[in-house]
Amino acid sequence: MDIADLRDRILKQDRRALARAITLVESARADHRAHAGELLESLRGNGKQALRIGLSGTPGVGKSTFIESFGMMLTAKGLKVAVLAVDPSSARSGGSILGDKTRMERLSRDPNAFIRPSPSQSHLGGVARRTREAVALCEAFGFDVVLIETVGVGQSETVVAEMSDLFLLLLAPAGGDELQGVKRGIMEMADIILVNKADGELKSTAMRTCADYAGALRLLRKRPQDPEGFPKAMTVSALQEDGLEKSWDEMTALTEWRRESGHWDMRRSAQADYWFHEEVRQGVLALLENGDVKAAIDQLGARVSAGEVTPSAAADRVLGMLDLKTG
Numbered sequence: 001m002d003i004a005d006l007r008d009r010i011l012k013q014d015r016r017a018l019a020r021a022i023t024l025v026e027s028a029r030a031d032h033r034a035h036a037g038e039l040l041e042s043l044r045g046n047g048k049q050a051l052r053i054g055l056s057g058t059p060g061v062g063k064s065t066f067i068e069s070f071g072m073m074l075t076a077k078g079l080k081v082a083v084l085a086v087d088p089s090s091a092r093s094g095g096s097i098l099g100d101k102t103r104m105e106r107l108s109r110d111p112n113a114f115i116r117p118s119p120s121q122s123h124l125g126g127v128a129r130r131t132r133e134a135v136a137l138c139e140a141f142g143f144d145v146v147l148i149e150t151v152g153v154g155q156s157e158t159v160v161a162e163m164s165d166l167f168l169l170l171l172a173p174a175g176g177d178e179l180q181g182v183k184r185g186i187m188e189m190a191d192i193i194l195v196n197k198a199d200g201e202l203k204s205t206a207m208r209t210c211a212d213y214a215g216a217l218r219l220l221r222k223r224p225q226d227p228e229g230f231p232k233a234m235t236v237s238a239l240q241e242d243g244l245e246k247s248w249d250e251m252t253a254l255t256e257w258r259r260e261s262g263h264w265d266m267r268r269s270a271q272a273d274y275w276f277h278e279e280v281r282q283g284v285l286a287l288l289e290n291g292d293v294k295a296a297i298d299q300l301g302a303r304v305s306a307g308e309v310t311p312s313a314a315a316d317r318v319l320g321m322l323d324l325k326t327g
């Protein structure tokens with residue numbers, strides 16, 4: 001495989017090369033991993049930083065509809081937009097971004113947009129790395145905005161938030177008890193809460209929900225990365241394309257403030273460090289899956305249970321088996 005050629009074509013904004021490169025980073029094959037590493041290393045520092053926007057929301061809240069309307073609005077401004085997804089539950093049917101390519105019909109036909117379905121992988125760690133690398137490829141390609149969608153199962157919001165500059169939480173209009181359904185940890189990650197479907201009969205409920213969330217946000221601990229007024233809640237209608245311009249204005253205002261105050265760079269550095277540690281952790285955990293090591297753990301576990309060896313001595317023996325260099 002000619003990595004230098006692939007690199008050059010990506011830098012020349014060849015979409016087929018980008019698609020091929022993403023397929024490469026999605027592969028788990030050892031030789032593919034090596035090539036992917038080489039490609040990413042050769043692209044590092046190329047191109048400008050895209051605005052990475054993470055978007056999370058429960059099934060049916062309107063993520064696909066929002067991405068289509070919002071994406072079309074951005075491309076109309078002359079911006080290039082990529083859409084990626086973190087969807088660890090690949091078994092989920094109907095709502096996957098793959099099925100959505102048909103639903104995001106207008107956006108997928110837009111020459112300034114690029115939509116990539118989530119890799120069919122159930123392991124969140126694997127999906128996280130692949131998505132992160134796909135983001136890096138899209139950035140090198142020259143997209144202005146990279147949208148990263150997740151349906152929000154388990155830890156996937158954290159994964160997306162840790163690779164985004166801005167994190168949006170899309171919510172549905174609902175009664176007051178629904179507010180408690182959103183986990184505090186997820187609220188704390190949000191930069192902007194968008195209460196969608198603020199149209200027709202749902203409009204007044206949406207406005208009430210929005211006020212409830214605005215109140216809840218004010219109760220959270222102030223974060224250093226926020227200027228006055230953030231995080232904030234607002235209403236939108238993805239279907240009627242209402243409030244999208246305003247939400248984009250808020251995103252740009254927040255982004256500019258973070259760039260000027262240094263928080264943008266600090267966050268990117270902290271994220272790189274986070275993923276470095278995460279990769280080390282995953283790598284070490286993978287070593288424990290090695291056949292011999294696994295067998296030793298099982299054997300020693302039985303002996304620890306029988307009181308023949310202490311837990312620490314047994315652990316030392318296992319750790320002594322790990323070859324960190326060849327792992």
Ligand SMILES: Nc1nc2c(ncn2[C@@H]2O[C@H](COP(=O)(O)OP(=O)(O)OP(=O)(O)O)[C@@H](O)[C@H]2O)c(=O)[nH]1
Binds near residue numbers: 064
């Ligand atoms: N009234 C109204 N309906 C909307 C709006 N946005 C989305 N919907 C409807 O809500 C339903 C779900 O929308 P999707 O965009 O598919 O939601 P999703 O979050 O992508 O759902 P999953 O992919 O299953 O997680 C569809 O019937 C949409 O037409 C909106 O702004 N207003």
Ligand SMILES: [Mg+2]
Binds near residue numbers: 064065095096097
């Ligand atoms: Mg969807």
